[in-house]
Amino acid sequence: MKKIPAILISLFLIAGCASMAQERSLKNLPNNDFSVEIPKGWSKPKYTDKYLITKDGAFLQYVLIQQRPIDLPYSHTKKKLNKGMLPQEAADVIIDEIASDRRIYNFNVIENAPAIIDGHEGFKILFSYKDKKGSPFKTLYYGFISGDSFFNLRYNAAMRHYFEKDIADFERILSSFKVVKDKAALEIASER
Amino acid sequence: MKYFVLIIAVCCLVAGCAMSRPIPADQTLTAIEEEQTLWRRAQEEQDAINGSGVLYQDAEVENYLNQIAAKLQINSISPDISFQIKVIKDPNLNAFAFPNGVIYIHSGILARMDNEAQLAALLAHEMVHCTHRHSLRALRSVKDRRQVETATVRELAQLLGITGAMSSISSYTREFETEADRVGLDLAVKANYDPREVVKLFELLKQEIDSEKIEEPYFFGTHPNVRQRIENINNWLAEKYRGKTTGIKNTDEFQSRLSRLVLDNARLDLRQGRFFVAQRAVEKFLALKPDDARAYFLLGEIIRQRGRQDDAAAAIKYYEKSISLNPSFPEPHKAMGLIHYKDGEKRLAKKYFESCLLLSPDAADKAYIQGYLKLCVANGEG
Secondary structure (H helix, E strand, C coil): CCCCCHHHHHHHHHHHHHHHHCCCCCCCCCCCCEECCCCCCCECCCCCCCEEEECCCCCCEEEEEEEEECCCCCCCCCCCCCCCCCHHHHHHHHHHHHHCCCCCEEEEEEEEEEEEECCEEEEEEEEEEECCCCCEEEEEEEEEEECCEEEEEEEEEECCCHHHHHHHHHHHHHHHCEECCCHHHHHHHHHC | CCCHHHHHHHHHHHCCCCCCCCCCCCCCCCCCHHHHHHHHHHHHHHHHHHCCCCECCCHHHHHHHHHHHHHHHCCCCCCCCCCEEEEECCCCCCEEECCCCEEEEEHHHHHHCCCHHHHHHHHHHHHHHHHCCHHHHHHHHHHCCHHHCCCCHHHHHHHHCCCHHHHCHHHCCHHHHHHHHHHHHHHHHHCCECCHHHHHHHHHHHHHHHHCCCCCCHHHCCCCCHHHHHHHHHHHHHHHCCCCCCCECCHHHHHHHHHHHHHHHHHHHHHCCCHHHHHHHHHHHHHHCCCCHHHHHHHHHHHHHHCCCCHHHHHHHHHHHHHHHCCCCHHHHHHHHHHHHHCCCHHHHHHHHHHHHHHCCCCCCHHHHHHHHHHHHHHHHC
16 A cells, blocks of 8 residues: 555556546446545556556555455454444554554554544544655545445545645545445334 | 565575575674675665664663673674664564664564573574674575676665665575574573573464464574474584573563563554453563553453453453552543443443543544543433
């Protein structure tokens, strides 16, 4: 995520340029229970299957949107999310996961607070870090648990210039985010 | 992993490669060009590590480790190397040495040790990598291979992206590891440490590797594996130190000096979700300092986060103990609030959240706590 080897960066740039020409909206993504509107100028590089979009290349900034099963283990810790967790507890699991990533240096949580995403109670974490070469980055990470899934949207960018430059786009992406097969909402509706 | 590229590159080049031009171990450390390059790269790597926020900052612990290293160095073949021992905040079992004498030890491996003799064994092993110039010898063996014969050391390093970290443990071959174990054992014995503790260290760590299903860490290297190394040490003890059944352990001093590190490292183990290891470490700490409020809080956190049935009730006992030992410590108040909040006990939750905010009005997570309090009030507990 953070330190991208040189070859991968080249791929990012090459693939990024190619996909600009065939920019596509990520609305109603297949195999996922969410939709999102992507502002003009952002595109999904072809080399990744993840829902990662960038404007100037992923080393400079990207938005990553994920839906992951809550029982899927994390790679840097043995911790897991669970359905009964409060947003704060979920945020702590994510912070521990990021802090345990050995590619992350000088990790610093700037803000950890509750947040509402598409009507769901969740969290937002703003943190900074450096990669091994000492380049500083900043990430704004939103997440919430709904049903059996953990949804998260993160905006990662080089701290200098890029983070501030495109944060408004990320806020637009975030506000357009919708869980389209909202199992939790369906359960509540059926209880009524 | 941090050294993934390095490990792959070095393994490809060094594996199975016999050293064709060994440097005599007793050769003095003259600054030959290759070594200067290595040292420069080592320094770059160290600068990156030192500036990355991963160092464990405790001057007393560092001084203690350096004192042990100094004792061991008296009998080493290179008394001129200026050894510097530093600790990295990392719960994983690892240690590595740079050719210029700077040795990094993970807090995880220190926290598992029982006494100074075990520490001496680890330090002696790492010091031998420096005194016996294993980095330079590894680099030369790479350079001497036919397919890279024309490349200079610098070109080779640049080609493979190998930095000064090449000098770290990950690049050492089977024979270097064996040499470090054998000579390290000699150094520990000459410094009058109990040689039986050397094998105990390996056995202790092996147990944890097995119980936690940990991939064998760098300290053990890949060649030879830890089982073989235990066997080697037992053989050397039987052959060379048969009558040597005593020696310094310095258990009490060691445990006293490293007790805070044990607790700090338990926090890192908890962060990684290694609940059992973290719990064992806190219990070890509490055996020494039974009135530490932070340790009881941490024990409560381990139990709460582990999340087994009835764990909440067990965690509450530890939080209560923590509060009784230090009523102004805000963390257990918040934890008690969370447990009661999730349990639907909003009145109790409100009480603890309020006391937490009172004790720590600028808590980093106060937005959450204020949110819980609002909901408690909305639920008629105002």
